Amino acid sequence: xxxxxxxxxxxxxxxxxxxxxxxxxxxxxxxxxxxxxxxxxxxxxxxxxxxxxxxxxxxxxxxxxxxxxxxxxxxxxxxxxxxxxxxxxxxxxxxxxxxxxxxxxxxxxxxxxxxxxxxxxxxxxxxxxxxxxxxxxxxxxxxxxxxxxxxxxxxxxxxxxxxxxxxxxxxxxxxxxxxxxxxxxxxxxxxxxxxxxxxxxxxxxxxxxxxxxxxxxxxxxxxxxxxxxxxxxxxxxxxxxxxxxxxxxxxxxxxxxxxxxxxxxxxxxxxxxxxxxxxxxxxxxxxxxxxxxxxxxxxxxxxxx
Amino acid sequence: xxxxxxxxxxxxxxxxxxxxxxxxxxxxxxxxxxxxxxxxxxxxxxxxxxxxxxxxxxxxxxxxxxxxxxxxxxxxxxxxxxxxxxxxxxxxxxxxxxxxxxxxxxxxxxxxxxxxxxxxxxxxxxxxxxxxxxxxxxxxxxxxxxxxxxxxxxxxxxxxxxxxxxxxxxxxxxxxxxxxxxxxxxxxxxxxxxxxxxxxxxxxxxxxxxxxxxxxxxxxxxxxxxxxxxxxxxxxxxxxxxxxxxxxxxx
Numbered sequence: 001x002x003x004x005x006x007x008x009x010x011x012x013x014x015x016x017x018x019x020x021x022x023x024x025x026x027x028x029x030x031x032x033x034x035x036x037x038x039x040x041x042x043x044x045x046x047x048x049x050x051x052x053x054x055x056x057x058x059x060x061x062x063x064x065x066x067x068x069x070x071x072x073x074x075x076x077x078x079x080x081x082x083x084x085x086x087x088x089x090x091x092x093x094x095x096x097x098x099x100x101x102x103x104x105x106x107x108x109x110x111x112x113x114x115x116x117x118x119x120x121x122x123x124x125x126x127x128x129x130x131x132x133x134x135x136x137x138x139x140x141x142x143x144x145x146x147x148x149x150x151x152x153x154x155x156x157x158x159x160x161x162x163x164x165x166x167x168x169x170x171x172x173x174x175x176x177x178x179x180x181x182x183x184x185x186x187x188x189x190x191x192x193x194x195x196x197x198x199x200x201x202x203x204x205x206x207x208x209x210x211x212x213x214x215x216x217x218x219x220x221x222x223x224x225x226x227x228x229x230x231x232x233x234x235x236x237x238x239x240x241x242x243x244x245x246x247x248x249x250x251x252x253x254x255x256x257x258x259x260x261x262x263x264x265x266x267x268x269x270x271x272x273x274x275x276x277x278x279x280x281x282x283x284x285x286x287x288x289x290x291x292x293x294x295x296x297x298x299x300x301x302x303x304x305x
Numbered sequence: 306x307x308x309x310x311x312x313x314x315x316x317x318x319x320x321x322x323x324x325x326x327x328x329x330x331x332x333x334x335x336x337x338x339x340x341x342x343x344x345x346x347x348x349x350x351x352x353x354x355x356x357x358x359x360x361x362x363x364x365x366x367x368x369x370x371x372x373x374x375x376x377x378x379x380x381x382x383x384x385x386x387x388x389x390x391x392x393x394x395x396x397x398x399x400x401x402x403x404x405x406x407x408x409x410x411x412x413x414x415x416x417x418x419x420x421x422x423x424x425x426x427x428x429x430x431x432x433x434x435x436x437x438x439x440x441x442x443x444x445x446x447x448x449x450x451x452x453x454x455x456x457x458x459x460x461x462x463x464x465x466x467x468x469x470x471x472x473x474x475x476x477x478x479x480x481x482x483x484x485x486x487x488x489x490x491x492x493x494x495x496x497x498x499x500x501x502x503x504x505x506x507x508x509x510x511x512x513x514x515x516x517x518x519x520x521x522x523x524x525x526x527x528x529x530x531x532x533x534x535x536x537x538x539x540x541x542x543x544x545x546x547x548x549x550x551x552x553x554x555x556x
Contacts, residue, residue: 014556048556051397052396052397052555053393053396053397053555053556054555054556055551055555055556072399073399073401074399076397076398076399077399079397081393081397083390083393085390087389087390087391087393087394088389088391089386089389089391089394090389091318091319091322091323092315092318096318100311100314100315101394101398103308103310103311103312103314103315104308104311104312104394104395104398104399104400105308105398105399106307106308106311106399146394
């Protein structure tokens, strides 16, 4: 199947500063994809190059099979970008902004769709208000709306939830999930890793302009051997000696034991049975995307040294 | 509407929404120039035989207003969009480089013409100005404002900050305008200055424009027309090239 976005050997530097080195990435149609990395890793630069806002020094990018430089018009028709900065044109109202934006794509009679996006993003009350008068969250919604006026099959959101309150975050994600279910390919960057974990099928992690991890969210978390543990509160409050090598900590009567896989739980339980130990409380701890992120960023940091 | 029409509409709406500042204010300041020069010089200067100084001056002032406003429109729109960041909405769209260029230039022409026409109509109330060859007038006012619109676009793209744009305006546009024969005929100048004036493309715009009113000019209007057209072509090619390569727009 045609990839939604195909990034081949893209390099970008500003003077001596290398921002992206040899990025190769393929995002499939219909995917919900996360681009993660610390500040300054090159996420926004990569998005800008895909969008044509920035020019790569070498390499090539296709969006829905259209080269972003030589076939820029087709490529941009297939792409909706929600920029990270809260930019707006202070001369216009929300509705004017959206109608003008859809006019740039040469779409005739788009008022119906514009009204629908306005409604779905809860902007109806603000439709005829000047952009200057909107709160940050409202401006963010308009940016999302602007990226959707031409119904692009591929949508890239650069930190859409930065500085956005919980309620809007929920609304926004529900809306974006709906778009994904309707067949749009979604690419997002975020620093809220739990958002990426629940939403995204696949993740690329960037560090210092390089891709240091690229896999499905499940695989990334599954590969983590570190970080799995079991927490137990016991009666009597003594850990059988056979289990003591596994002990990580003992705080407030809670033992934390390191495990490598869940099969180990069975042997722990049988050791407890053998000593007539009763389980009062039990929690299985598993690593989340944040643990994966932290460990990968540490690892690749050591590599580069 | 096509993308081009939309961008043109947006550019027109942008200045129209603040028309008090973009159309009315420059009309008033131009008419103030006229008032002052009329008061001081009317009785003392006769540039063309049988043409009162004020009558001579008015087409020059109209052209000056056109030039300044055409430049101001594209340059301030571009730099405001760049600095506030909303230029990305144009850059993200599939608008072609030519469409972006023509939309900005045409909006500049419209604003230039609007201010120029406004000044001209007001002066008609007080002065009797001949209009011998209206088509020449129209031709030169359109070409002139298009050149300044394109220059404004170039300046707006080039400048990173408002003070750089102001420098472009004060050290390039303003001297070229004032030394182009808005207030005088270059024949009254010493021969060295006359020679220098002929290197100034704005001189040909104003001379050709004035020819349309009086049927008299410092040099042949056909030469002026050729030079102005070549200038427009060269500046347009430069501006479109800047848009195409993404100079200072796509980093």
